[in-house]
Amino acid sequence: MTAMNRQARRRAWATASFHAGAGALSLLWLVPIALVLVTSVRSFDDIAANGLGSLPHSFTLSGFRQAWVDGGQGRALLNSLLVSIPTVLLSLALASLAAFGLARYDLPFRRTLLLLMLGGNLLPPQILLIPVSKISEALGLYDSLYALIGVQVGFGVGFYVFVLHGFMRSIPPEIQQAAVIDGAGPWQIYRRIIMPLTTPALAALGALSFTWIFNDLLWAITVLRTDTKMPITASLIGLQGQFVSMWNVIAAGSVIAAAPTVVVFLRFQRHFVAGLNLGAVK
């Protein structure tokens, strides 16, 4: 056997074992997702008769109907979107303005302010839960989606400022100086120059923060009380209590709750992964 032949064979072996290993790992990771998808379209009788872990003997979408209508998941999904979308837009708008000020102007104590804001986001939320619920009560916002938007914006904004600051800091100052000479004010500089250049970071943070806010449970059950106002995560827990051991309904509910973030992920995968790295490594 020639040396070249041996090398080619070794490489083929390496490729095959790589795909075997990585494939097995991926399969292991996808099994729970596949299981839930399959369970969500089985009928209750099928699960009761054959067991949860058996192969499906039926196909029906009634689990989805029950979760959506009787379990209130439709309403809950709407609540989640009504909170997530304004929160993402508002907190990114506010954070990009603050980051612009801190990154592009010699404000006194700018580094201290930046770290103070980041520090607020690093606090464990548990220390804030009780006072936040009392503050929202005092404001008459308790049990309303506005309270949830308020606290999500307040808690998230520090982190977004920090990330966007790092990004805006790396834009060369000459770009801004040219605009200053042309007589542009801060708002115009922000709107016409800095913000367009920050779009990749904004997209990354947008995708990331959408999933965070959409997936939140703790803040929601802290400032909300009424079932019909709860977002999808809390409603899913309610479903678990309401449809005990009706696994087709619970699985369908989980699919409904996971679908929007999976869609965002698949659509913005590149931005999303970039966002995780922006936030952490920077």
Add this chain to the structure above:
Amino acid sequence: MAVLTAARRRRRGATRVPPVVLAFVLVPLLAEAFWVFWPAVQGFYLSLTNWDGVSAPKFVGLGNYREMFGDSVFRTALLDTVLWLLLFGGLSALLGLGAALLLQQERRGVGFYRAALFLPVVFSLTATALVWQAMYQPDGLINNTLEFFGLGRLQHAWLADQDTALYAVIVPALWRQIGYVMVLYLAGLKGIDPVLYEAAKVDGATKWQQFRHITIPQLRSVNAVVLSVIVIDSLRSFDVVWALTRGGPYHSSELLSTYMYSTAFQSLRLGYGSALAVVIFVLAFGVIVSYLVRAFREAD
């Protein structure tokens, strides 16, 4: 350095900060102050009181903290939290690094494998918990698989057994976290200069020596990030436990965060709940400070 600061000072004197820029910074800062800093101060104060949420809080000094010493549930929750940090944190770091090392090579199909490991990251921990609850059922996939391989003896009511509940809750949390840690390490591995490996190969270093003397030291800053992310995430962990067991059975899967929540919002002992939250804060404090110190160095 001195020249630099002098230049900066001169520039600050030259460019006055327009008032509108002050507003740009102050409005978000005030939003955060109102929803975060002000409540945080209140939280610390409330930890020194007894409060049922209705009548006025009664100041008791360090009474709540003293009570913790005799509180066996607190001890369980603290121990479980430490265990959670070690197991959930340690395993997600190790397995995340392992997955990143395996999937760093640019081969055909690697994108699919990465996406498969990463997909659970976008799920809520609540949905993740319910997915795994189905897996853990007595007639669920895990017990069926054990049966299939002739390991029927190992079958369990995983979530209902005090001995296994905590570990059964860690698995879904890991399933979701490993992909996240993998992404961080993948970026770190990508940032290592390939010249280093080439030089090592010329010197005749083995794969293991390359890993030991190039990869590990080069990943130092990523390790620091992963460590902070893990500690902070561990102490915040709530959703997955709440959805799966609520800390039960008999507090066997109780974490400080779930104990804090149930003490405050179910037993309505808001003062004691605040004190538990302060303990969580104290545990996170070191990481928060080191994160901020690192951020401070990089802020310019």
